[in-house]
Each structure stands twice: as C-alpha cells, then as structure tokens.
Amino acid sequence: MGVLKILTALLPKSTEGQMTAVLCVALLVLFATMAVLELVEHDTAVETAGSSRTVDRLKELIPVLDQMDRSNVQHVVRLASSCHAGFSVTDAPFRTQRRTPETSRLESLITRELPADRQLRAAHAHLTRDDFAYRKCGPWEIDLPIDGIVISLQLRSGQWLNAEVHPHESHFPQKLEWLLRVGAAFLFVGAVALILIRRLSRPLNRLTAAARHFAEGMKATDVEEDGPIDLRRAIRAFNAMQRQVADEVSRRSGTLAAISHDVRTPLTALRLKAEMVEDAAVRDDLIASIERMERITASALEFLKGESRAEPMRRVDLSALLDSECSEFSELGHDVAFEGERGIQHLCRPDALARATRNLIDNAVKYGTDARVSLRLDAAHVDIVVSDKGPGIPADQMKLATEPFERLSKARVGEQSGFGLGLAVSKAIAEGHDGELILAKNEPSGLIVTIRMPRSAR
DSSP: OOHHHHHHHSSSSSSSHHHHHHHHHHHHHHHHHHHHHHHHOOOOOOHHTTTTHHHHHHHHHHHHHTSSSSHHHHHHHHHBBBBBOOOOEEEEEESSSSSOHHHHHHHHHHHHHTTTTTEEEEEEEEEEESSTTGSSSTTTTTOOSSSEEEEEEEOSSOEEEEEOOOOOOOOOOHHHHHHHHHHHHHHHHHHHHHHHHHHHHHHHHHHHHHHHHHHOOOOOOOOOOOSSHHHHHHHHHHHHHHHHHHHHHHHHHHHHHHHHHHHHHHHHHHHHHHHHHSSSHHHHHHHHHEEEEHHHHHHHHHHHHHOOOOOOOOOHHHHHHHHHHHHHHHHOOOOOEEEEEEEEEEEEOOHHHHHHHHHHHHHHHHHHEEEEEEEEOSSHHHEEEEEEEEEOOOOHHHHTTTTTTTOOOOOOOOOOOOSOOHHHHHHHHHTTTTEEEEEEEEESSSSSEEEEEESSSO
C-alpha cells in the first residue's frame, strides 16, 4: 500500500499526464521484458545442439539427401541452409578442433534419435564467415569468428552431412528495430487516446468550473452540453440541479426577508400598545416578549446570511480583521485579546468570516469569563481559534451544539442565552470556505472552537 501511494503521488494530476505516464511506463516495461527474455533464452552451443530442434532438422534432411544424386545434393543443402542453421556436404567430416565430455554426451544423445547404422561425430570448431551459410548473415546478426559445435553424419553415399550449431546470440539490434516499431505504435495509439481524452476533459473542466462557481455564489450558470451522450446527460442534470437549488435558495431568502419585514410592523404596533398598559409588571412582560420575537427574527436572518455565498472572495489581512473584532469587544469592557500571528494574508469572504468570529467571541464572553483569539498556520490549513474558560460543552453534545436552533440545557445557559444559531452560523460560514468548525474541550475548563480553512486559494 505504501508503494502504491508513492506511485500515485508521483503520477501527474491531469488525465492527459497520467495517460502519457502510463504509456511511457508500459513501453519501458516492454523493453525490460524483452531484455530479460533475451538473457533467459541465452543457450550455449552444446545446449542448442542437443535440442529437439537440431535433431528434427537432421531427421528431415537425411532421408532426402540419401535418395538424391551427388550432383543435386549441394543445391539442396544450399537451399536448406540459413544464417543460423547452416549445412554442408563434404567427402570427409568437417574439420574440428577438440572433443570434450560434453560433445561425447551429445553424440550419444543424437545417435539414440537417429538410425543406428550412421557414423556420427560432434566436436568443437572455430567457425569463420567462409564456413557454412554465414555469408547470408547480416553484419549485426552474428559476431564472427565464433566457437561452435559441428555435427558430422555420414550419408549412404559415403559423403558427410555437416550441421553447424553456434551459441545463441543476443539479437538486440533486430529486436531493437521491432521495439522501435512497437514504440511508434504506442505513440500513435497514445496520441489518438490523448486527443480523445482531451475532447472528454474539456466539457469535464467546464463542468468542474461551473460547479465551483455555483458553490461560491449559488448563482446558476448553464454549462454547454458537449461530449459523449452520458457526459451530456450529466451536464444536463447539473444544469437542472443548480437552477432548482438557486431558485429554492432565492425563494427561501425572499420568504424569510418578507416575513422579517412583515413581522416588524405588527411588532412595532404591539410594542406601542404594550407601553400604554398601566400595570408595570404586565407591561414589562409584554415588552420582553416582543423584544424576544425581534431577536428571533434577527437571528434567523443572520443564520441565512451565514449560509449565503454571495459575498465575493477577497484577499485580506486576516490578522487585522480578527484584531479589529477583538478590539470592538474590548471597548465594551470584555476581556478579549488577539494573540495570533500578524500580517497573514488570506483569500476569504471577509464580512462572513468576521461575522463567524464575532459569534464565537460573543459566545465566549457570554458563557465564560474571557476570550482568546489566535491565528495559526501550517502547510495545509489556516486556523482561527477562539477559546474561553466557561463551563464548556460535554463531548457527547458538541455535534448537537452546531445544529440550528439547538440550545443545550445544561451547558452555556444564562440570562443572555440566544436561540441556538451562533455556532450554526459559524459552521455554515466555515463550510462556505471549504473548511470546517471544530469544537474541543479546553483545559482545565472551557471550550476551544476552531474555524479551519484550506490554506491554498481556490
């Protein structure tokens, strides 16, 4: 698995790059395989002479020569000879240099395969281009002179049939020519494949760009239907999906805005009427209820804004933005301080990110004694961390705390408790930056909330 991950990491990221890499690797594997096979198939002259192929050639040629006149024998032998399988017919056995135990065993092996009345000799010989059919060899086919084996077998006419066997040569030149042809075929097929892949990747790239654009602002932009039929279906479905989602978000935003606007008029009228109530206790209770309804409406609108991605992305000084939010709370008398790195530039939606940070600081000072805001960076992430020393949130309720309109009954409850939207808004804004909201326990008490965003700009 580790090797596979390394190879995956080394591959190019684009489809065209991966296709090119696969073709190159396949061609290298083919070259390596042919080289290994060439080495494995490298037989000695004795091994080649004792092979069934050599014996079969002799079995086929001897009966033919035995039945022919001497005048025709040489012509048939020349026709039967080739660069790597040469024969000759002489009045005496072919000149040889030495006999060895290997050649003696070779004689015994071949004699068992041929008729017993034949005289046979096998010995080592120093072969030159003038011997057998070596003149038919190209200069790259065999390196002469060469030490080989000659098998001499007497025919019924009294002449001797000589068969040369030389060691298996490495035929890299002709195989290189074959590999070059295969490589050219690979390149041709690869070029055609890359053209087709590029034709497929263009609509895919447009679809990816449209999806990213839609995710950033929830604004539908139709993608041109292009490519194969299944890809066109996917693009058509995406176009329909983004229009439906955009329409639904627009309807929801418009409905909530209209409700907020329409609710404020009767609430204002109710407040005026409540202030005319003579009973102070009843009047205060009515005004408190009306104010609560106003806060509910304002919180719902804030949550809707937190989910919105209409704000354009801008590169801002994130350190200055967070420091400014902390200063506003400090001016109101709260113990809030920014302790992060300075001068950090980041591509974000600054108004939304300021709102998310403000919600977290507000929760920290509302349920704890202070708030500490820090900005941390690593190779992959930018973290905005807000910590407090309040009662904290039980581990089993941290996930629930980020859901809209969820108010925990035993943690972070006070007279100024909200409507369960602060963390939900911050979570929505973090996810709008392709990030996440992380809750963790602070030691010895309190809560640490982190807005984690990817460092690289989209």
